[in-house]
Amino acid sequence: MLTKEQIAKRIAKEVENGQYINLGIGIPTLVANYIPAHLEIVLQSENGLLGIGPFPKESAVDPDLINAGKQTITLLPDSALFDSAQSFAMIRGGHVHLTILGAMEVSEHGDIANWKIPGKMVKGMGGAMDLVASAKNIIVAMQHCSKDGQSKLLPECALPLTGIRCVKKIVTDLAVLEIAPEGGFILKERAPNVSIEEIKSKTAGKLIILGEVPEMQFN
Amino acid sequence: MINKTVKNAEEAVKDIQDGATLMMGGFGLSGIPENCIADLLKRKIQNLTIVSNNAGVDDFGIGLFLKERMVKKMISSYVGENDEFERQLLSGELDVELVPQGTLAERIRAGGAGIPAFFTPAGVGTEVAEGKEIREFDGKSYLLEHALHADFALVKAWKGDTAGNLIFKGTARNFNPLMATAGKITIAEVEELVPAGSLDPNAIHTPGIYVQRIFQGDSYEKRIEQRTVSV
Numbered sequence: 055m056l057t058k059e060q061i062a063k064r065i066a067k068e069v070e071n072g073q074y075i076n077l078g079i080g081i082p083t084l085v086a087n088y089i090p091a092h093l094e095i096v097l098q099s100e101n102g103l104l105g106i107g108p109f110p111k112e113s114a115v116d117p118d119l120i121n122a123g124k125q126t127i128t129l130l131p132d133s134a135l136f137d138s139a140q141s142f143a144m145i146r147g148g149h150v151h152l153t154i155l156g157a158m159e160v161s162e163h164g165d166i167a168n169w170k171i172p173g174k175m176v177k178g179m180g181g182a183m184d185l186v187a188s189a190k191n192i193i194v195a196m197q198h199c200s201k202d203g204q205s206k207l208l209p210e211c212a213l214p215l216t217g218i219r220c221v222k223k224i225v226t227d228l229a230v231l232e233i234a235p236e237g238g239f240i241l242k243e244r245a246p247n248v249s250i251e252e253i254k255s256k257t258a259g260k261l262i263i264l265g266e267v268p269e270m271q272f273n
Numbered sequence: 274m275i276n277k278t279v280k281n282a283e284e285a286v287k288d289i290q291d292g293a294t295l296m297m298g299g300f301g302l303s304g305i306p307e308n309c310i311a312d313l314l315k316r317k318i319q320n321l322t323i324v325s326n327n328a329g330v331d332d333f334g335i336g337l338f339l340k341e342r343m344v345k346k347m348i349s350s351y352v353g354e355n356d357e358f359e360r361q362l363l364s365g366e367l368d369v370e371l372v373p374q375g376t377l378a379e380r381i382r383a384g385g386a387g388i389p390a391f392f393t394p395a396g397v398g399t400e401v402a403e404g405k406e407i408r409e410f411d412g413k414s415y416l417l418e419h420a421l422h423a424d425f426a427l428v429k430a431w432k433g434d435t436a437g438n439l440i441f442k443g444t445a446r447n448f449n450p451l452m453a454t455a456g457k458i459t460i461a462e463v464e465e466l467v468p469a470g471s472l473d474p475n476a477i478h479t480p481g482i483y484v485q486r487i488f489q490g491d492s493y494e495k496r497i498e499q500r501t502v503s504v
Contacts, residue, residue, distance in 0.1 A: 100374065101300040101444050109503040117303060117495035118431075118443030124301040124354070125501035135443060137450040137478075138300070138326070139382040142375030146393065165398070176362055176371070177353030183401065184375030187394035218398030 055227040056245045056270075061195050063088045064270055065154060065225050068193060074098055076145065076185060078155030079123040081195040085154055098150055100181040102141050105133030122181065145181070146188045153189035155182060157196045157221075159211040162259035164221040164233040166194065167213035179216060186217030198226035198256050205258035207231070207239055229253050230270060238262040243270045274469040277437045279486045282308035285460045289425055291318055292345075296381065296423040296452040297325040297335060301354065301498050304445030305334050306427040308462050308490040314341065322346040324381070324421055326374060326448055328358040333496050339367070348421070350374035354498060373401060376418050378451055384420035385454025385483065393418055426456025429490075430479070433463035434470070437484030438477045446478065453483045462490040 056064070062084035069075065069089050076098045077083050086106070089095060097106040100122045107128035110116065114128065121127045129135075144150060159167040166186055169179040186192055199205055207224070224231045230243035238260040241253060246269050254261055279285045286309050289295070299305035314337050321344050328349055329336035336355050338344050346368040352358045361367035372380070373395040383391055392415035396402050406417040428449040431442035439461055441449060453459045466489035469481075 099444070101303070101447050103444055109501045112502045115497065115500060115502060116443065117497050118445040120301060120303050120444050120497075120499075124303075124498040126497055126499065127501070129443075135441075135446060137441075138374070138378040138447045139451050142378050146375055146395065173363065176359060178349060178351035178371045179373055179401075180351040181374040183373035183399065184393075184395040187397060215399045 055248060057227075059084060060272070061225050061227060063272055064230065065193055065195055066090070068223070069093060069095060069152065071095070073151040074104070074149065075152045075154070076100065076150050076189070078153070078182070080156040082154040082156060083123065085195070098141075098144065100141050100145065102136050102138060103129075103133060105130040107133065142181070142184050145184050148188055148190060150189055152191045152193070153185045154193045154195060155185065157194045157206070159206050159208055159213050160194055160196070160221050160224055161208050161211045162233070162237050162239055164219045165211050166216050166221050167211040168216050170214040172214065182216050186220040192221050194221050194224045196224065196226055198228040198253070205256050207257045207259045209259045228256065234262055240264065241267050243268055245270055274436050276435045276469070277481070277484060277487050278435050278466065279488045281488055282312040282462065282490065285309060285462070285486045285488055286312050286425075286427075289313065289318060292320045293318070293424045294322040294422075295324070296421075296426040296456055297323060298428040298447065298449035298452050299325065299327065299334065300444065300447035301327050302329060302334050302496050304429050304441070304447050304449055305329070306429040306460075306462050307493055309427045309460060310334060310337065314338065317341055317343060319343055320345045322348070324348045324423060324452075326350050326377060328352045328355045330354050330498065331357050333494075346370070348372060348377070350377050378448065380418055380421040381448065381451040381455045384422045385451065388420060390417055390419045392416065421455060423452070423456045424458065426452040426459040428453045428459060428461050430461055430463045432465045432467065432472065433461055433484075433487050434467050434472050434481070435487065436469035437461065437481030437487050438469070438472055439463065439479040439481075439484065440472065440476055441478050450479045453479045458485045459483055460485070461487045463487060464490065464493065
């Protein structure tokens with residue numbers, strides 16, 4: 055099965071030249087490290103920044119420059135700064151081409167749950183609901199199963215939803231899957247040395263297999 | 274030129290009473306009105322309703338209000354950095370309205386802009402949609418959301434002039450410009466206060482029409498939540 059870095063590396067292959075991209079906290083932020091250098095893309099930070107630079111050197115830490123995860127960052131020469139209403143106008147208005155975020159559960163219809171565990175964890179949804187309701191393309195990065203071995207790819211989400219019928223593609227530590235228009239997880243790729251049987255046994259929702267399922271490539 | 278200068282935070286917030294609705298700028302701890310927070314904390318005002326994207330951390334920012342039980346209700350989008358907040362939320366001690374961040378921003382913007390309500394796709398099909406009108410436009414569903422207003426908006430800017438014009442810096446901008454428009458009384462604390470006429474009109478982010486009181490703050494801690502560096 056894949057490490058978090060490998061999941062991020064595989065998702066980076068989905069990025070296209072010229073895209074404006076929003077990366078959620080967790081595994082999605084790692085995707086930035088693997089986007090091929092020759093691709094021209096711009097990262098959008100929901101708190102009001104286009105063009106997120108690398109983490110600063112110790113001497114250049116600036117408390118007025120943070121990303122959506124509240125980590126200190128730097129600007130790029132061609133960055134742009136704006137307020138929160140502008141930021142979400144950009145997001146809601148469909149100007150962000152690609153959104154990559156984590157999930158607790160995804161349903162076979164593309165519903166996503168990633169913000170609340172009733173009675174246990176209620177941190178809030180932040181910008182997630184706006185992002186999933188508006189982005190042109192939504193890719194989820196997540197573990198195939200929870201820590202106690204339960205499948206996170208379900209017929210229906212049990213946890214409170216973040217959005218409905220919005221996820222297009224999922225990359226887990228075991229597989230790359232796409233949501234079928236009629237419902238179901240289409241198995242597109244297997245992680246190296248992971249069998250279809252294992253993926254089937256760990257996918258509670260409907261798994262659709264169309265012919266050969268190749269292994270993921272990482273070049 | 275109209276002069277909106279007040280001496281300090283104490284003078285700026287002195288008429289904020291128990292039960293007030295306050296908007297407070299900031300994303301995490303970036304761009305929070307530190308001086309006004311410190312003064313309100315001293316006075317231990319009660320039963321506040323606070324509109325703020327986040328709730329600070331346990332021992333800084335709005336987190337300090339929560340510790341002192343000054344807050345009746347929070348309207349926020351994310352409270353994950355504050356364990357005390359999450360605890361008060363889960364136990365029912367604190368009334369919390371969790372609002373999607375974009376909806377929160379737009380409700381505040383609408384409040385200042387005279388738009389009573391608007392439709393947004395964020396939250397359709399989720400518990401955020403409960404009790405709200407849903408309407409379809411061009412085959413897509415949207416929720417009706419209402420504007421937010423506040424008795425006072427407490428905003429933090431980088432530079433301001435005595436006419437209340439404001440310039441923000443970096444990602445400390447975030448909710449401040451929107452909240453500046455939506456408070457009945459907007460109080461701006463700035464790192465550098467200059468005479469009206471000193472700022473380039475092209476550079477102004479928030480025109481002074483929205484600001485009623487301005488002062489130069491001091492001793493900004495600008496605490497960092499996640500100090501992240503490259504080697």
